[in-house]
Amino acid sequence: MNTPPSPSAAEPVDGSPVRLGALVPLTRPGWVEAGRHLLAGLDLAVREVNDAGGIGGRPLELLVRDTAADHERAAAAVDELAGLGVAAVVGEYHSVVARAAAARADVVGVPFLCSSAVLDALTEEPTEWVARLAPAQSRGWRIYADHLLASGRSRIAVATQPSVYWATGTRILREHLASRGGTVVELDTTALTPEALCDALVVHGATALLLLVGSPEPAVPIVRAVRGDRRLAELLIGAPAGQPEFAGWAEALGESGAGIPFLRYLPERLGPLGERVGKELGERLGEAPSFVAFEGWDTVTVLAAALRAHGTERAAVAGAWARVEAEGTRGPIRFSRTPGIGVWQWTWAPVQVVDRDPADPDRLRVLHVG
Incomplete structure (x- = not known):
C-alpha cells in the first residue's frame, strides 16, 4: 500500500534544482568498492545531464546517503529524502x-529506480513506485548454473552465510541443477573453518565450490585454503555474486583469485556510447569500471528521460515507467511487467559469465553469454 505524494514533491516554479536521492554503500560492512563504482556512474550521468541543460533548464542535484549495507538505515534514508522533496530515489x-x-x-x-540489486522479490506485493535495471537473480543465476553444467560440473557445494539473498540463490541453483541431474550441498561458513570446509568438500566429492559469502571475509580465506589443498586441485571455485569483479579481489588474492567465474551484466562488446562512458568512468575511478558503474550511469540517464518527458512530480515519474525509453550504455532501456516480479523491470540487461585470466589476472575473460 502507499500514500499519495507529499506536497513537497509538487512542481516548483522557481527554477530550483531537481533533487534525486541516491542510496549507496560507502562504508563497511557494505561492499565499498561496489558503492564507489555505483556512485561514479551516478555522478557522471548527473554531470552530463546538467551539461546538456538539465531538466527543462533546471539542474539535477544528487543527495547521497550511505546505506553501509544496513536495511534500517536505507529505509530511514528514504524517509529523509522524501522529506527533502526529491523527485525520486536511485541506486543501492x-x-x-x-x-x-x-x-x-x-x-x-x-519513485525508486533500483540500479544493481537482483533479488526477485524486491517488494512483497506489486507496486507502481519501483523500477529496476539489474536482471533478476533467477535469470542470472540460472545462466550461471548452465555454465557449470556445460563445464562438466554437476556436484556443487555452496559455502553460505545467513541471508535471504544467499538462501534464494541456493534455492535457484538447486532447483535448476536438479532438473538437469545436478546436486547442491550447503556448507555453513559460520560453523566451519576454511580448513574444515576443505575436508567437507573432499567428503562430498564436490566438483565445484560456489562462494555465497561476503568479501573479503570470509571469501578470501576460503579461496586461499582451497587453493592450498592438494586434494582439491581439480575443484572449480565460482562466485556468481561477482566478488572477483573488483580490483580489491585481485589485490588480495593475486593469481589465486583468477579462474573463478562470476556474473557480470555487460554485453560482449560495448557500443560507441558504452565505450565513451566507460573511458570517462575509468578516468574518474582510476581503474577499469565494473558493470556496477555502468548501471549507475544508466540509472540517471533513463530517469532523466522520464523527468524530461513526464515532469518531476512524483506520481508522474512513477507513471512513466511503462512509457519511458532511453539509450543506455548496454542497450535500449525500457521497463515492463514480468511474471513473478512485483516491480517495473528492464528485461533484460545482458548477462555474462566471466573470470580473471590465470595468465593475466588483470584481464577478464568471457566464458559464457546468457
Whole structure:
C-alpha cells in the first residue's frame, strides 16, 4: 500500500534544482568498492545531464546517503529524502537493503529506480513506485548454473552465510541443477573453518565450490585454503555474486583469485556510447569500471528521460515507467511487467559469465553469454 505524494514533491516554479536521492554503500560492512563504482556512474550521468541543460533548464542535484549495507538505515534514508522533496530515489547495490528501500518508497509514495540489486522479490506485493535495471537473480543465476553444467560440473557445494539473498540463490541453483541431474550441498561458513570446509568438500566429492559469502571475509580465506589443498586441485571455485569483479579481489588474492567465474551484466562488446562512458568512468575511478558503474550511469540517464518527458512530480515519474525509453550504455532501456516480479523491470540487461585470466589476472575473460 502507499500514500499519495507529499506536497513537497509538487512542481516548483522557481527554477530550483531537481533533487534525486541516491542510496549507496560507502562504508563497511557494505561492499565499498561496489558503492564507489555505483556512485561514479551516478555522478557522471548527473554531470552530463546538467551539461546538456538539465531538466527543462533546471539542474539535477544528487543527495547521497550511505546505506553501509544496513536495511534500517536505507529505509530511514528514504524517509529523509522524501522529506527533502526529491523527485525520486536511485541506486543501492545490496539486495536486502534495496528491498527495505523499495518497501519504504512504496509506503511514502516516492519513485525508486533500483540500479544493481537482483533479488526477485524486491517488494512483497506489486507496486507502481519501483523500477529496476539489474536482471533478476533467477535469470542470472540460472545462466550461471548452465555454465557449470556445460563445464562438466554437476556436484556443487555452496559455502553460505545467513541471508535471504544467499538462501534464494541456493534455492535457484538447486532447483535448476536438479532438473538437469545436478546436486547442491550447503556448507555453513559460520560453523566451519576454511580448513574444515576443505575436508567437507573432499567428503562430498564436490566438483565445484560456489562462494555465497561476503568479501573479503570470509571469501578470501576460503579461496586461499582451497587453493592450498592438494586434494582439491581439480575443484572449480565460482562466485556468481561477482566478488572477483573488483580490483580489491585481485589485490588480495593475486593469481589465486583468477579462474573463478562470476556474473557480470555487460554485453560482449560495448557500443560507441558504452565505450565513451566507460573511458570517462575509468578516468574518474582510476581503474577499469565494473558493470556496477555502468548501471549507475544508466540509472540517471533513463530517469532523466522520464523527468524530461513526464515532469518531476512524483506520481508522474512513477507513471512513466511503462512509457519511458532511453539509450543506455548496454542497450535500449525500457521497463515492463514480468511474471513473478512485483516491480517495473528492464528485461533484460545482458548477462555474462566471466573470470580473471590465470595468465593475466588483470584481464577478464568471457566464458559464457546468457
